[in-house]
Amino acid sequence: xxxxxxxxxxxxxxxxxxxxxxxxxxxxxxxxxxxxxxxxxxxxxxxxxxxxxxxxxxxxxxxxxxxxxxxxxxxxxxxxxxxxxxxxxxxxxxxxxxxxxxxxxxxxxxxxxxxxxxxxxxxxxxxxxxxxxxxxxxxxxxxxxxxxxxxxxxxxxxxxxxxxxxxxxxxxxxxxxxxxxxxxxxxx
Numbered sequence: 001x002x003x004x005x006x007x008x009x010x011x012x013x014x015x016x017x018x019x020x021x022x023x024x025x026x027x028x029x030x031x032x033x034x035x036x037x038x039x040x041x042x043x044x045x046x047x048x049x050x051x052x053x054x055x056x057x058x059x060x061x062x063x064x065x066x067x068x069x070x071x072x073x074x075x076x077x078x079x080x081x082x083x084x085x086x087x088x089x090x091x092x093x094x095x096x097x098x099x100x101x102x103x104x105x106x107x108x109x110x111x112x113x114x115x116x117x118x119x120x121x122x123x124x125x126x127x128x129x130x131x132x133x134x135x136x137x138x139x140x141x142x143x144x145x146x147x148x149x150x151x152x153x154x155x156x157x158x159x160x161x162x163x164x165x166x167x168x169x170x171x172x173x174x175x176x177x178x179x180x181x182x183x184x185x186x187x188x
């Protein structure tokens with residue numbers, strides 16, 4: 001799902017990311033978000049609903065459970081984990097996570113493995129860029145991005161790797177991009 005929004009006057013990226021993860025898993029555990037089906041199935045196609053009053057209520061509940069804006073601006077990592085665990089347990093399910101870091105560094109291979117196993121990845125970001133446009137018309141690629149000098153939480157759900165070669169056919173550059181549900185209405 002690609003939920004976006006903000007609780008009036010508060011930061012909401014972590015609880016929005018939590019709602020995106022819960023909306024995804026509600027497809028497999030339909031009471032995770034009580035009395036609400038997060039998707040529509042059209043043949044073999046799954047289409048997630050956008051933000052609704054049920055999701056708005058979930059955002060508020062997660063905001064409180066995560067301790068968002070309580071003593072600090074935003075949500076801490078431990079606040080996110082505690083809030084998600086409390087919410088999921090209250091619904092009668094269990095909550096567990098895995099780490100995609102190796103030796104203190106983001107591990108792209110672990111990220112790829114999680115995405116390929118259809119597991120969303122919650123990303124706690126700082127100093128990041130969001131690609132606004134990407135066009136790959138031969139012989140050049142044009143990438144327009146916006147650099148953000150703030151912290152943010154998004155949900156990783158895909159990736160793209162571009163490999164560039166020099167005139168002799170040797171790899172000259174490799175660029176990895178993460179596809180995310182940003183939680184930001186202007187980016188999707």
